[in-house]
Amino acid sequence: MLGPDTDVKDGANAGRSGQGGLVGVRAQKAAETADALKQAAREQFLQRGYLNTKITDITAAAGRATGSFYDHFAGKEELLQALLADMHDAARQDVVEQHPADHDLTDPEQLRAHLAAAWQVMRDNLPVMVALFESAMMRPGSGHAWERLTTDTAMLREHLERLRLDGRSLPGTPELVGAAMGGMLSMLAYALLPGRSSENSANYSDDEVIDTLTALLLNGLSGGR
Amino acid sequence: MLGPDTDVKDGANAGRSGQGGLVGVRAQKAAETADALKQAAREQFLQRGYLNTKITDITAAAGRATGSFYDHFAGKEELLQALLADMHDAARQDVVEQHPADHDLTDPEQLRAHLAAAWQVMRDNLPVMVALFESAMMRPGSGHAWERLTTDTAMLREHLERLRLDGRSLPGTPELVGAAMGGMLSMLAYALLPGRSSENSANYSDDEVIDTLTALLLNGLSGGR
DNA sequence: GTCTATACCGGGATAGAC
DNA sequence: GTCTATCCCGGTATAGAC
Numbered sequence: 001m002l003g004p005d006t007d008v009k010d011g012a013n014a015g016r017s018g019q020g021g022l023v024g025v026r027a028q029k030a031a032e033t034a035d036a037l038k039q040a041a042r043e044q045f046l047q048r049g050y051l052n053t054k055i056t057d058i059t060a061a062a063g064r065a066t067g068s069f070y071d072h073f074a075g076k077e078e079l080l081q082a083l084l085a086d087m088h089d090a091a092r093q094d095v096v097e098q099h100p101a102d103h104d105l106t107d108p109e110q111l112r113a114h115l116a117a118a119w120q121v122m123r124d125n126l127p128v129m130v131a132l133f134e135s136a137m138m139r140p141g142s143g144h145a146w147e148r149l150t151t152d153t154a155m156l157r158e159h160l161e162r163l164r165l166d167g168r169s170l171p172g173t174p175e176l177v178g179a180a181m182g183g184m185l186s187m188l189a190y191a192l193l194p195g196r197s198s199e200n201s202a203n204y205s206d207d208e209v210i211d212t213l214t215a216l217l218l219n220g221l222s223g224g225r
Numbered sequence: 226m227l228g229p230d231t232d233v234k235d236g237a238n239a240g241r242s243g244q245g246g247l248v249g250v251r252a253q254k255a256a257e258t259a260d261a262l263k264q265a266a267r268e269q270f271l272q273r274g275y276l277n278t279k280i281t282d283i284t285a286a287a288g289r290a291t292g293s294f295y296d297h298f299a300g301k302e303e304l305l306q307a308l309l310a311d312m313h314d315a316a317r318q319d320v321v322e323q324h325p326a327d328h329d330l331t332d333p334e335q336l337r338a339h340l341a342a343a344w345q346v347m348r349d350n351l352p353v354m355v356a357l358f359e360s361a362m363m364r365p366g367s368g369h370a371w372e373r374l375t376t377d378t379a380m381l382r383e384h385l386e387r388l389r390l391d392g393r394s395l396p397g398t399p400e401l402v403g404a405a406m407g408g409m410l411s412m413l414a415y416a417l418l419p420g421r422s423s424e425n426s427a428n429y430s431d432d433e434v435i436d437t438l439t440a441l442l443l444n445g446l447s448g449g450r
Numbered sequence: 451g452t453c454t455a456t457a458c459c460g461g462g463a464t465a466g467a468c
Numbered sequence: 469g470t471c472t473a474t475c476c477c478g479g480t481a482t483a484g485a486c
Contacts, residue, residue, distance in 0.1 A: 026451060033451075049365050051276065054479065065453050070481065106447050130365045137362050140274050140355045141419035146427050149416050169448050172437025176429060180409050180441060183416070187408030191374050194366035202371050204401060212397025216405060220445035222331050223394050251469060258469075279461065290471050295463065 034072045036062040038086070041079055042127035046194060050080070050131035051138070080135070083128050091121065103159045106168065112214040114159070115185070119210055122189045133190055150175060153182035181217060188213075259297045261287040263311070266304055267352035271419060275305070275356035276363075305360070308353045316346065328384045331393065337439040339384070340410070344435055347414045358415055375400060378407035406442060413438075 040062035044053040055076065059066050073079040098117075105111050122129050136148040150157070160174035171177055188209065192202055215223070265287035269278040280301065284291050298304040323342075330336045347354050361373040375382070385399035396402055413434065417427055440448075 030451060046365065049363055051363065055481090056479075066480090067454075067482080068452055071451065075480085111446070134362060137359060137415070138274055138276065140271065140415065143420055143427075145416040146420065149412070150427075163446075171440030171444075171446070171448070172433065176434065176437050177441060177446075179416070180413055180438060183412030184405050184409035187374070187412045188405055190362070190365065191371040191404070191408070195368055195371065202368070202375075208397065209401065212401050213405060215396030216402060216442075216445065218445045219396075219447055220441065220443045221336070221388075221396070221402075222444055223396070255469060280463090281461075291462090292464080292472075293470055296469065300462080 030072070033062075033064060033068060036064065037069060037072060038079065038083060041083065045127040045131045050076075050134040077135075080128070080131050084132070087125050087128050091125075103162055105159050105163060106218075108214065108218060111218055112210060114156075115213050115217075116206075116210050118185055119189065119206060122186070123193055123206070126193055129186075130190065130194060133186065146179075149179045149182055149186075152186065153178040156181055185213070255297070258287075258289060258293060261289065262294060262297060263304065263308060266308065270352040270356045275301075275359040302360075305353070305356050309357070312350050312353050316350075328387055330384050330388060331443070333439065333443055336443055337435060339381075340438050340442075341431075341435050343410055344414065344431060347411070348418055348431070351418055354411075355415070355419060358411065371404075374404045374407055374411075377411065378403040381406060410438070 037058060041053070041058045044057045044061055048057065053076070055069050056066055058076075058079075059069050073082065103110065105114065132148065136144045138144070157174045157178035160170060160178055164170055164174060172180075192204060192209065195202065262283060266278070266283045269282045269286055273282065278301070280294050281291055283304075284294050298307065328335065330339065357373065361369045363369070382399045382403035385395060385403055389395055389399060397405075417429060417434065420427065
């Protein structure tokens with residue numbers, strides 16, 4: 001459970017070594033190392049944070065030598081991009097297939113479903129989320145933070161624009177409202193999700209958080225009255 | 226406009242140098258240097274971010290030598306604490322005097338006033354806010370982020386608790402709702418405030434932001450209907 | 451492909467002259 | 469009190485052996 005599996009998986013391919021199939025045994029081992037590094041990076045990012053994680057932390061956790069890192073990635077930044085790409089690949093189909101017909105964020109069930117989905121995505125990809133969060137927070141005034149906020153809430157914004165087209169009046173521009181909602185969501189996620197429940201003083205279940213956000217965003221503090 | 230004023234202000238006191246009054250001329254010069262360093266730090270934190278700012282950036286901006294820094298502060302962290310203390314001192318009376326009688330966040334005017342006040346405080350103390358934000362974001366899972374979120378929204382939480390005592394039903398626990406609101410606010414502030422308007426793609430006036438947040442928090446997406 | 455060993459550098463922190 | 473000069477460490481990145 002500690003390190004990623006280091007056992008060689010190319011047994012089927014390695015019956016005759018040296019000769020090598022078209023794929024290449026070495027290439028497979030290389031891919032394994034790259035994967036091990038990525039997996040170790042995820043663990044480390046979550047535990048120490050992205051900025052605090054040193055290259056040596058990653059290689060050590062992966063059980064590889066320091067120098068090996070640079071055989072696969074140019075640096076920490078590039079590794080993060082790779083993780084991001086993996087995440088997108090994995091998320092692509094999910095999003096597409098379960099994002100069907102109507103969108104009305106005014107409907108309690110739909111709003112809740114959207115919030116829950118977003119929350120789940122963040123939970124499932126915490127290491128990457130944390131890393132992106134930190135790297136975006138790094139340059140105030142550069143617009144990076146705002147950029148992330150708007151791109152991450154693109155889907156949300158579309159729904160809000162649809163609402164507006166349907167003649168509903170929004171609290172503000174779809175962009176700003178979406179950013180506000182997204183900021184709220186990601187800030188809470190960053191504050192609550194990464195903590196091991198024992199140590200963290202806050203003890204809210206996912207359901208409780210999502211229920212609260214749904215109620216707040218749906219009817220505000222006045223509770224619809 | 227570049228560096229802080231280096232002209233000596235103790236002219237009234239320095240008529241006879243060497244002898245020295247009870248205050249001490251050197252002590253005054255020292256205080257000036259400390260102030261210059263703090264002021265320079267604020268500028269640098271805002272421009273480069275807290276984590277990116279090197280000691281040498283601060284001393285250079287203050288027009289002092291590197292070594293001088295350590296005659297006044299043990300390190301960057303301690304400097305930040307000093308800035309924080311200054312901010313609290315300055316903010317103390319303002320908060321106390323203009324925070325009178327009734328609190329009903331359900332009242333549009335009062336909610337707006339509270340949001341506007343919070344926004345203004347953040348704007349007025351951007352460098353410190355940015356620094357605290359970054360340093361809190363640094364250790365995921367440590368609870369630091371959650372801690373900041375809850376302490377920063379202590380006042381908000383109290384108001385919410387009062388609401389609840391008055392029999393109003395809230396979207397969730399005061400703590401969680403307050404954290405959500407605070408997260409939304411600080412995230413937006415971090416994303417919007419530090420940008421020089423020209424470069425940043427987002428161009429929202431303070432009023433527009435506050436109006437939007439007021440409407441969103443008051444009645445939610447459904448707009449009270 | 452992966453290792454060990456090491457060069458290299460940014461930046462924090464200190465010593466001692468002025 | 470402040471400066472200059474320097475030490476020193478953590479951490480990145482590379483070279484070359486295996």
